[in-house]
Amino acid sequence: MKRLTSFLTSWEALLVALLLIGVMIGSVLSPYFLSAFNFNALTSNIMEIAIMALPMTLIIIAGEIDLSVASVLGLSSVVLGLLWERGNPMWLAIGVALLVGLVAGCLNGLLITKLALPSLVITIGSLALYRGLAYVVLGDQAVSNFPTAFTNLGFGSIPGTEIPWSGLIFAILAVIFGVVLHFSWAGRQLYAMGNNKEAARFSGINVGRVKLVLFMLSGVIAALAGVIFTARFSSARPDNAVGFELTVVTVVLLGGVNIFGGRGSLLGVVLAIFIVGVLQNVLGLLNISGDIQSLVIGLLLIFSVLGPNLARRIQVVFTRRRLAVGSSKQV
Amino acid sequence: MTTTSQDQERTKQHGQVSQARLLGLVNRVRELGLLIVLLLIILIVGIQAPRFLSIDNFEQILLSVAILAIAAVGETLVVLTRNVDLSVGSMVGVTAFVTAYFFKQLPGSNLLLGILLGCALGLVLGMVNGLIVSFGRVPAIVATLGTLYVYRGLIFIFSSNTTSQVNASDVPISYLALATTQIFGIPALILIAAVIAIIVGYFLHASQSGRQLYAVGSNPDAANMIGIPRDWLVFGAFAASGLLCGLAGVLWGARFATVDATAATGLELQVIAAVVVGGVNIFGGSGTILGVMLGAIVLGTLQNALNILNISQFWLLALYGAAIIGAVVLDAFITRWVQRTILSRRKKA
Numbered sequence: 129m130k131r132l133t134s135f136l137t138s139w140e141a142l143l144v145a146l147l148l149i150g151v152m153i154g155s156v157l158s159p160y161f162l163s164a165f166n167f168n169a170l171t172s173n174i175m176e177i178a179i180m181a182l183p184m185t186l187i188i189i190a191g192e193i194d195l196s197v198a199s200v201l202g203l204s205s206v207v208l209g210l211l212w213e214r215g216n217p218m219w220l221a222i223g224v225a226l227l228v229g230l231v232a233g234c235l236n237g238l239l240i241t242k243l244a245l246p247s248l249v250i251t252i253g254s255l256a257l258y259r260g261l262a263y264v265v266l267g268d269q270a271v272s273n274f275p276t277a278f279t280n281l282g283f284g285s286i287p288g289t290e291i292p293w294s295g296l297i298f299a300i301l302a303v304i305f306g307v308v309l310h311f312s313w314a315g316r317q318l319y320a321m322g323n324n325k326e327a328a329r330f331s332g333i334n335v336g337r338v339k340l341v342l343f344m345l346s347g348v349i350a351a352l353a354g355v356i357f358t359a360r361f362s363s364a365r366p367d368n369a370v371g372f373e374l375t376v377v378t379v380v381l382l383g384g385v386n387i388f389g390g391r392g393s394l395l396g397v398v399l400a401i402f403i404v405g406v407l408q409n410v411l412g413l414l415n416i417s418g419d420i421q422s423l424v425i426g427l428l429l430i431f432s433v434l435g436p437n438l439a440r441r442i443q444v445v446f447t448r449r450r451l452a453v454g455s456s457k458q459v
Numbered sequence: 460m461t462t463t464s465q466d467q468e469r470t471k472q473h474g475q476v477s478q479a480r481l482l483g484l485v486n487r488v489r490e491l492g493l494l495i496v497l498l499l500i501i502l503i504v505g506i507q508a509p510r511f512l513s514i515d516n517f518e519q520i521l522l523s524v525a526i527l528a529i530a531a532v533g534e535t536l537v538v539l540t541r542n543v544d545l546s547v548g549s550m551v552g553v554t555a556f557v558t559a560y561f562f563k564q565l566p567g568s569n570l571l572l573g574i575l576l577g578c579a580l581g582l583v584l585g586m587v588n589g590l591i592v593s594f595g596r597v598p599a600i601v602a603t604l605g606t607l608y609v610y611r612g613l614i615f616i617f618s619s620n621t622t623s624q625v626n627a628s629d630v631p632i633s634y635l636a637l638a639t640t641q642i643f644g645i646p647a648l649i650l651i652a653a654v655i656a657i658i659v660g661y662f663l664h665a666s667q668s669g670r671q672l673y674a675v676g677s678n679p680d681a682a683n684m685i686g687i688p689r690d691w692l693v694f695g696a697f698a699a700s701g702l703l704c705g706l707a708g709v710l711w712g713a714r715f716a717t718v719d720a721t722a723a724t725g726l727e728l729q730v731i732a733a734v735v736v737g738g739v740n741i742f743g744g745s746g747t748i749l750g751v752m753l754g755a756i757v758l759g760t761l762q763n764a765l766n767i768l769n770i771s772q773f774w775l776l777a778l779y780g781a782a783i784i785g786a787v788v789l790d791a792f793i794t795r796w797v798q799r800t801i802l803s804r805r806k807k808a
Contacts (some may be wrong), residue, residue: 193600195604239784239788243788243791243792244791245741245787245788245791246741246742248543248600249543249735249741249783249787250784250787252543252545252728252731252783253735253780253781253783253784253787254780254784255728255780256728256732256776256777256779256780256783257776257777257780257781257783257784258780259776259777259780260773260774260775260776260777260778260779260780260781261777263773263774263776263777264771264773264774264777267771267773268773371608373604374604374605374607374608377601377604381601387598387601388598417615417619419611419612419615419720420612420615420616422608422611422612423608423609423611423612423613423615423616424612425608426604426605426606426607426608426609426612427605427609429601429604429605430591430597430601430602430605430606430609433595433597433598433601433602434591434595434597437595437596437597438595
């Protein structure tokens with residue numbers, strides 16, 4: 129019973145309610161909203177963001193941030209496209225694309241850990257650098273003649289279901305990340321680092337190495353998202369997924385992860401992913417353009433931090449008032 | 460006894476003075492370094508392409524840098540307080556579009572009125588950022604990443620209800636003349652940027668609030684504790700950034716004449732690059748307007764050099780990214796060196 133009430137007042141319960149409201153609004157607005165086809169479209173549309181949100185959750189819980197994910201996605205996408213166009217086999221192109229992501233993340237991680245620089249500024253720099261390199265690699269061209277077996281990874285679904293392949297990849301990764309974050313010593317280390325880096329270091333956590341691993345992970349996962357994105361649109365362009373970092377950070381913070389680190393759960397982030405997925409889908413059904421959808425996501429990002437802050441302030445004011453009333457009664 | 464303690468006191472004071480001198484020296488060295496880099500670029504490119512060295516070309520470089528420089532002055536104020544403003548590109552875009560649209564609809568209206576409108580609009584946008592950060596306690600990165608897309612979305616809503624693009628032929632010539640007028644043979648655009656840099660530079664150097672901005676950036680909590688109005692100063696820095704972006708937007712509309720909803724997209728990366736290359740410490744609390752102006756000019760010169768050497772403009776974004784990372788890494792090494800020098804001096808004393 130106690131657990132039930134504590135769940136009902138938790139952030140996750142609020143997210144479940146938001147998700148249900150979103151689904152209700154969607155089904156009222158369009159008879160097609162609850163169709164299997166739309167579920168497929170909704171899911172595959174958000175999966176690159178969903179996959180990148182997993183390492184981002186760990187990074188923000190550890191008290192850091194990675195703003196370069198969308199640029200790593202773009203860079204790995206054009207590398208994949210270029211290698212395929214030059215006649216290399218697909219497995220090699222994918223392998224090199226993932227390797228590029230790993231190296232990109234490693235460079236971020238090394239600069240942040242070895243020189244003790246803030247991840248915020250370094251990854252703003254590499255946001256520009258990696259996107260710029262993507263333009264250098266492919267210019268204003270695009271590669272689009274990918275084999276069907278590859279594009280199926282983006283278009284197709286698991287036979288007999290409406291679950292896209294990218295959804296399966298996300299589900300497997302989400303389980304792994306969830307277990308690591310919530311049921312392993314490595315996960316506890318992340319929370320410790322996010323709460324107090326100095327204390328974490330003195331209690332024997334190799335903060336530098338953990339951070340380096342996190343950023344390498346973020347890089348390789350962003351590259352994986354790049355492979356999926358390329359397959360889904362059957363197109364490798366240097367401007368692929370520009371601005372996706374906004375949505376990735378938004379789902380993580382909306383999921384209840386504390387921007388200063390140390391608090392948050394993967395369950396919340398998964399719920400937030402589907403809330404944003406439903407929101408984008410509903411806005412799409414309403415024929416609202418992508419740029420105005422970004423406005424809504426931007427508002428959501430600000431309010432997912434501002435909302436709880438304001439709620440806490442109001443609570444403080446009320447408690448003070450109640451205490452004041454109580455003390456005046458005593459007199 | 461008294462003499463020795465006085466001596467000790469004197470050496471201690473001497474040590475502190477030399478520490479301050481050392482830090483001041485680092486700033487000078489940083490600016491001198493930029494100047495040397497600038498001269499090296501000019502020399503190397505000039506040898507390969509002599510037309511790079513013409514006065515006309517230097518004027519072109521300064522013209523292309525002027526608007527960026529105005530926005531960078533605002534960003535400097537924000538970064539000095541240990542925050543960051545990612546929404547500058549969108550604020551410039553909003554004001555450029557709205558001002559151009561204003562002149563399209565009311566071509567007969569006073570020029571000053573349009574300029575004031577743009578500046579006021581920028582100020583309001585900046586104040587919204589400041590409110591969210593200072594009083595909503597939302598980290599600047601979250602707040603301004605959000606408003607980067609919110610403000611850009613507002614232009615798209617505005618333009619979808621009005622016009623998709625304002626062309627040069629739609630606006631009065633007096634507005635476009637803002638960017639082409641010359642005063643004493645110097646383009647007004649360059650003069651405006653220079654005047655703003657001098658005013659803000661003097662404010663930072665000599666006024667109480669200016670010094671307090673540095674204090675807030677050095678140690679926000681300590682500054683608050685000794686009675687510096689930290690929240691108001693951070694709010695003020697964001698508001699000023701908005702105001703300057705408003706002015707930059709007005710000039711953007713005048714200079715490029717054709718304005719659509721995507722105007723100034725991605726400008727924030729150039730602005731941050733200019734600020735960081737200019738030697739403003741990303742941990743707040745140190746940096747000068749002079750340095751930032753040099754940073755902007757270095758970046759503008761590089762862009763111009765790419766053009767003249769016929770190197771693809773696709774390199775530009777990567778260059779900005781590398782400049783941001785390179786400058787931050789360089790500063791980290793300089794900080795380490797300074798700390799080590801101070802420590803070893805203390806040990807000797």
